Amino acid sequence: MKAFVSVDLEGMPYVVIPGHLSLKGVMYNEARQIATKVTLIVAEELHDNGVDEVVIADSHGPMVNLLTDSLPDYVELIRGYPRPTSMLSGIEGCDAALFLGYHAKAGTMRSIFDHTYSSLSISRLEINRIESSEFLLNAYGAGDLKVPVILVAGDHQLIEDDVKKYSPWVETVALKRSVSRAAARSFGISRIERELRAGVKRALTNVREQRAKLLVAERPVKMKVTFQSAYFADAAEMLPIVKRIDGLNVEFTASNMTEAYNLFELLCLASVGVDAIKKDQS
Ligand SMILES: [Zn+2]
Numbered sequence: 001m002k003a004f005v006s007v008d009l010e011g012m013p014y015v016v017i018p019g020h021l022s023l024k025g026v027m028y029n030e031a032r033q034i035a036t037k038v039t040l041i042v043a044e045e046l047h048d049n050g051v052d053e054v055v056i057a058d059s060h061g062p063m064v065n066l067l068t069d070s071l072p073d074y075v076e077l078i079r080g081y082p083r084p085t086s087m088l089s090g091i092e093g094c095d096a097a098l099f100l101g102y103h104a105k106a107g108t109m110r111s112i113f114d115h116t117y118s119s120l121s122i123s124r125l126e127i128n129r130i131e132s133s134e135f136l137l138n139a140y141g142a143g144d145l146k147v148p149v150i151l152v153a154g155d156h157q158l159i160e161d162d163v164k165k166y167s168p169w170v171e172t173v174a175l176k177r178s179v180s181r182a183a184a185r186s187f188g189i190s191r192i193e194r195e196l197r198a199g200v201k202r203a204l205t206n207v208r209e210q211r212a213k214l215l216v217a218e219r220p221v222k223m224k225v226t227f228q229s230a231y232f233a234d235a236a237e238m239l240p241i242v243k244r245i246d247g248l249n250v251e252f253t254a255s256n257m258t259e260a261y262n263l264f265e266l267l268c269l270a271s272v273g274v275d276a277i278k279k280d281q282s
Helices: 028-048 134-144 156-166 189-208 230-236 257-281
Strands: 002-007 053-058 075-078 096-102 122-127 149-155 171-180 183-185 221-227 249-254
Touching (some): 028 053, 028 096, 028 189, 096 134, 122 134, 134 257, 149 156, 149 189, 156 171, 221 230
Parallel strands (some): 053 075, 096 149, 149 171
Antiparallel strands (some): 122 221, 171 183, 221 249
């Protein structure tokens, strides 16, 4: 059996300030150590329970967050960004997916680092008219490739809002509970480790007893994107497939979720370009 693990940072325990999240952040090193510890606990538990190969997609920001000096030989690490299908890179051919360090979508009340994919440019994403978090985006992407998501570990609010609502069969572990957008509480790492190991065991039992299900987006896939600025929507509508709805909203239809995912990523990359140009002009 081959498992896929996608690792974000914002939903990791103890990660609470912007300085945890960027390459030059003052507490980036702490965040890297926490994310590595959590990821290796999950990888080890997967391996101890019969998983032969673990593909890990480092999936936050520059996507080089995880420390590499103690990776076991059953692990393959995917790092670096930009890349096609972003947080799902490497999922093809895996039997199950686990998402770690995931967080609530943009606009969620009192929820740590709430955002959807790009905190620079995106204020709302809809997939087939369903307001989507990164969890839903990636779970639909996995479902399109016939890979069931079996465990989500991250912010409690994401688990309550989206994971339980759209995929109640998925095992969950709350790594932290938000107090506000800027604060959260978490238990000690030994308790987190115990809960993660138990969660992985339950998730693999679900696979063996055929309780794991795919989350599948109906085809064709319709995406509606609300940008934070008309600068970004102006750039997005240059792509012929993209239809401008109004100042901040665009939509497009893709034949499947992988295509929709990559188009969405392309619009986010275009926004980064527009932002760089505007900064250069000021
Ligand atoms: Zn992130």
